[in-house]
Amino acid sequence: MAVLIAASSVAILTTVGIVLSLIFESIQFFRQIPFTDFVFGLHWSPQTAIREDQVGASGAFGAIPLLVGTLLISAIALCVSGPVGLMAAIYLGEYASRRFRATVKPILEALAGIPTVVYGFFAAIVVAPMLRNSGEAIGLEVSSESALAAGLVMGIMTIPFVSSISDDAITAVPESLKEAALGLGSTRSEAIRNVILPAALPGIAGGLLLAASRVIGETMIVVMAAGLAAKLTLNPFEAVTTVTVQIVTLLTGDQEFDSPKTLAAFALGLMLFVVTLALNVTALRIVKAYREQYD
Amino acid sequence: MTFDSVEHMVTEATDLEHSARIGATMAGEPNQTGEIPGGPAKMASRNLQVRYGDKQALYDVSLDIPVNEVTAFIGPSGCGKSTYLRCLNRMNDNIDICHVDGSVTLDGREIYAKDQDVVQLRTRIGMVFQKPNPFPKSIFDNVAYGPRIHGIARDREELNGIVLGSLERAGLLDEVRDRLDAPGIGLSGGQQQRLCIARAIAVRPEVILMDEPCSALDPIATERIEELIMELKAQYTIIMVTHSMQQARRVSDKTAFFHLGHLVEHGATSEVFENPQDDRTKDYVTGRIG
Amino acid sequence: MTEISETQSRVAARLARRHAGEKRFKLLSLGAVWVGLVFLGVLLFTVIGSGHTAFLQTKILLNVTLEETDLGEAGEGGQAQAIAGANYNGVIKRTLRAVFPEARSRSDKRALYRLVSVGAAYEIREAMMEHENPVGTPVAVWVTASDDVDLIIKGTVPRTAPADQRHLSDQQMNWIESLEKTETVKARFNTTFFTSGDSREPELAGVLGGAMGSLYAILVCLAISFPLGVMSAVYLECFAPKNRLTEFIEVNINNLAAVPSIVFGLLGLAIFLNAFMLPRSAPLVGGMVLSLLTLPTIIIAGRAAIKSVPPSVREAALALGASPVQAVFHHVLPLAMPGILTGTIIGTAGALGETAPLLMIGMVAFIVDVPTSVVDPSTVLPVQIFLWSDIPEKAFVERTSAAILVLLSFVCLLNLFAVYLRKRFETRW
Ligand SMILES: Nc1ncnc2c1ncn2[C@@H]1O[C@H](COP(=O)(O)OP(=O)(O)OP(=O)(O)O)[C@@H](O)[C@H]1O
Numbered sequence A: 001m002a003v004l005i006a007a008s009s010v011a012i013l014t015t016v017g018i019v020l021s022l023i024f025e026s027i028q029f030f031r032q033i034p035f036t037d038f039v040f041g042l043h044w045s046p047q048t049a050i051r052e053d054q055v056g057a058s059g060a061f062g063a064i065p066l067l068v069g070t071l072l073i074s075a076i077a078l079c080v081s082g083p084v085g086l087m088a089a090i091y092l093g094e095y096a097s098r099r100f101r102a103t104v105k106p107i108l109e110a111l112a113g114i115p116t117v118v119y120g121f122f123a124a125i126v127v128a129p130m131l132r133n134s135g136e137a138i139g140l141e142v143s144s145e146s147a148l149a150a151g152l153v154m155g156i157m158t159i160p161f162v163s164s165i166s167d168d169a170i171t172a173v174p175e176s177l178k179e180a181a182l183g184l185g186s187t188r189s190e191a192i193r194n195v196i197l198p199a200a201l202p203g204i205a206g207g208l209l210l211a212a213s214r215v216i217g218e219t220m221i222v223v224m225a226a227g228l229a230a231k232l233t234l235n236p237f238e239a240v241t242t243v244t245v246q247i248v249t250l251l252t253g254d255q256e257f258d259s260p261k262t263l264a265a266f267a268l269g270l271m272l273f274v275v276t277l278a279l280n281v282t283a284l285r286i287v288k289a290y291r292e293q294y295d
Numbered sequence B: 001m002t003f004d005s006v007e008h009m010v011t012e013a014t015d016l017e018h019s020a021r022i023g024a025t026m027a028g029e030p031n032q033t034g035e036i037p038g039g040p041a042k043m044a045s046r047n048l049q050v051r052y053g054d055k056q057a058l059y060d061v062s063l064d065i066p067v068n069e070v071t072a073f074i075g076p077s078g079c080g081k082s083t084y085l086r087c088l089n090r091m092n093d094n095i096d097i098c099h100v101d102g103s104v105t106l107d108g109r110e111i112y113a114k115d116q117d118v119v120q121l122r123t124r125i126g127m128v129f130q131k132p133n134p135f136p137k138s139i140f141d142n143v144a145y146g147p148r149i150h151g152i153a154r155d156r157e158e159l160n161g162i163v164l165g166s167l168e169r170a171g172l173l174d175e176v177r178d179r180l181d182a183p184g185i186g187l188s189g190g191q192q193q194r195l196c197i198a199r200a201i202a203v204r205p206e207v208i209l210m211d212e213p214c215s216a217l218d219p220i221a222t223e224r225i226e227e228l229i230m231e232l233k234a235q236y237t238i239i240m241v242t243h244s245m246q247q248a249r250r251v252s253d254k255t256a257f258f259h260l261g262h263l264v265e266h267g268a269t270s271e272v273f274e275n276p277q278d279d280r281t282k283d284y285v286t287g288r289i290g
Numbered sequence C: 001m002t003e004i005s006e007t008q009s010r011v012a013a014r015l016a017r018r019h020a021g022e023k024r025f026k027l028l029s030l031g032a033v034w035v036g037l038v039f040l041g042v043l044l045f046t047v048i049g050s051g052h053t054a055f056l057q058t059k060i061l062l063n064v065t066l067e068e069t070d071l072g073e074a075g076e077g078g079q080a081q082a083i084a085g086a087n088y089n090g091v092i093k094r095t096l097r098a099v100f101p102e103a104r105s106r107s108d109k110r111a112l113y114r115l116v117s118v119g120a121a122y123e124i125r126e127a128m129m130e131h132e133n134p135v136g137t138p139v140a141v142w143v144t145a146s147d148d149v150d151l152i153i154k155g156t157v158p159r160t161a162p163a164d165q166r167h168l169s170d171q172q173m174n175w176i177e178s179l180e181k182t183e184t185v186k187a188r189f190n191t192t193f194f195t196s197g198d199s200r201e202p203e204l205a206g207v208l209g210g211a212m213g214s215l216y217a218i219l220v221c222l223a224i225s226f227p228l229g230v231m232s233a234v235y236l237e238c239f240a241p242k243n244r245l246t247e248f249i250e251v252n253i254n255n256l257a258a259v260p261s262i263v264f265g266l267l268g269l270a271i272f273l274n275a276f277m278l279p280r281s282a283p284l285v286g287g288m289v290l291s292l293l294t295l296p297t298i299i300i301a302g303r304a305a306i307k308s309v310p311p312s313v314r315e316a317a318l319a320l321g322a323s324p325v326q327a328v329f330h331h332v333l334p335l336a337m338p339g340i341l342t343g344t345i346i347g348t349a350g351a352l353g354e355t356a357p358l359l360m361i362g363m364v365a366f367i368v369d370v371p372t373s374v375v376d377p378s379t380v381l382p383v384q385i386f387l388w389s390d391i392p393e394k395a396f397v398e399r400t401s402a403a404i405l406v407l408l409s410f411v412c413l414l415n416l417f418a419v420y421l422r423k424r425f426e427t428r429w
């Protein structure tokens, strides 16, 4: 029995491990770089800090461009997966014949099973060049690594996630409400838009938050398709960088472990952890409260 | 729903009297036919068969629903009352596995005809369900839902008029006049059911279908609804499913008794209860089966 | 009555518009489904389209004669050692010059030598060592062509492309064509791709190193997460008292399942590598990190599976005198196993495709040798894909796609197996 209890506590140990390692290294980082510089700084160029004389050079570790880049890409991704996932769930749940649903649903879910490195490759090799070329055709300058390419592909990746959560939320709406709407002479789409979706909204919103936390923490697609330039921009056609990309870049070179460059990765990781955790906790609360409403 | 059979029926069913008389000669007994002596029929079904997948739920049901009266459906659980009721406004269209054969007419027009618009049909035939199911919206928006989607009101003022009038007719206005913006779910069960009735009559239907409208309510609320039904029948043709024989006797003018998917007997309520022709009806109304 | 007919005409007036809206909405939602399907189709089409050629590799047939003068020092190993130590680079060059005597100048010769891969010397060596009496007799050996030749022969690069794009001069093209006439150049099944590790030369690069790394990492991952996961699930579902601590554990597990994977990589770096001083780049550490990632999946699936076993099974066992622990482990757990395995396999499929956390613990290095144990430095299949995808050479692009195909087929097989398990044991009670 003691063994069983010990096994169960591994989950807690993992969390503690994550929190401790992140916090411990982050504290070291903030000893060298002021917290406010990190959180409010507008410039991110950790490369300059490699040289001894420039350690902690002011402004080199401002995380704002990374945050903006992350938000930009996440927003693009959610703009794709939100509507598409929701509408796909509606079609499969309300319109599709059984056979169509039985064949198509697993195929769509396969999208979630594809390793992210494959999406990254696809974004870099196919989507980004395609965007650049079509941008050129209409006289728009799209850089070869763009927020748009990464965001679009990430959005596609999260379609099954959003649609399965929307599906749950929609099926949780009591059948009697749908019948009431149809009985009053609503067309199906009117019943869906006017009654079912508003009733399912909290569940869907919770699901979107979960999707957001996924997208924010996604790494490979952005590493391969979004670029490294820490530019402070909201232009989706430009290359931007994200928190996860910088963590990877900072930690995949060879460097001593306690240089601010390495430690910065942990500060970024801590930020990522806190944000995604907050999103998750909120989302799970919303979804839970929503389920209870109809039980 | 197989359409060729319906089309076939449409031609035959246009002459209602004719087909009704055929039923009468076949069944022999006057109160086992589709025809109900007395007022003109608002709705009528002929040889209605319903299957859920392989399971047959209704066999050959022929029945006339007289206008501006209350018709009650009684019968043991699972005998097909709800199924029949839901055929009358084609709610069964929404169930994939449900197949309907035969004919149902409203004012002599086949409702299963190809050119019948289901949306429009349901504005003419409203429905109230067993469990009160107000939308998660305000009281006002609940009642205004139908008029809004159908574009029945020309302007805001007319809409107000329809909503208040419907609440009034449903006997709810006095209780909610000062909180029309409160959520409909906040009302008591009986009030919610009256809200659902108001919501149904806001689209000005001609027929109202009610599937056990009181089964989720306490006796006082039930009494209010029963009174309401009797008031409403002056304007609407009402069809209700009930498990309470007392309720059928109190409220309805005509009663139809279903058993295992068959329409066993129907006629004036007093006849069916006091002088049932069929043994199964007798057993049921005296409480020996069911 | 007039009120009703007025209403009906107003309803009728809007019907056409509403039905059009309905149709639009339906089409729109169908469109959403197609967005997903088309994307998946295009993705697979692209990967297969650009990757299938990597399963073929161009080989050139050379008639090699090993001369006494080529041999190395005999030493203790005698003739065998002399053959092993022979100067095969020289042998290849001589053989090629014999085939194309017109290559006279230094630069011509160099261009000629470049038709074959640098790995060709090893291939000839191996062929000679297998041969009973190689010295003096001509031996026919299919040697690997260089990647540029390979791309031309397979048609990946059009023959009409400008010389700087095909990386081959006109003269080299002529040589290739004359080889083709004698049918001594041919695209054959690319065994190298499945039997070797990484390489700077695309024609010598293979996925075995990454695949073995993945295998070791997954084995370590399962060895840790499966027992831990099952025990946690059993405890939480069957024995845990309903108290704060249990609740906390549950919340914890649910949240862990949603922590970005890269954060687990940071944990691995800070704790496994820096605090425990475990070796960098080793599948051991990779597997440990992956096990933390899969643990929540296994626990959640395990609990669902245990919950679906009817309580009567446990009660019957208890009634027959089994201890509570026995009842669970001997009677409930076997029945729940298919469900637990299904969850485990799905978790494993996820772990197999995981890339980011492994970058953090140094499994991203260039490693030629195929690992033979869990502590050998190694990479894993998805990281191999990541590494190759960064190389602009065309020959690596097709290999990246091919490696993706290999990875996808593993992931697909695992998922199909999970589906099979679920179907097979679906309705046991
Ligand atoms: N959606 C459905 N799918 C399959 N079978 C159904 C469905 N709805 C009803 N049935 C079957 O059709 C038969 C008639 O059901 P129906 O709901 O009409 O009975 P009922 O008389 O209304 O019963 P109750 O008094 O319990 O409401 C039953 O045997 C039922 O199992």
Ligand SMILES: [Mg+2]
Pocket (backbone or CB within 6 Å): B081, B082, B083, B211, B241
């Ligand atoms: Mg019923």
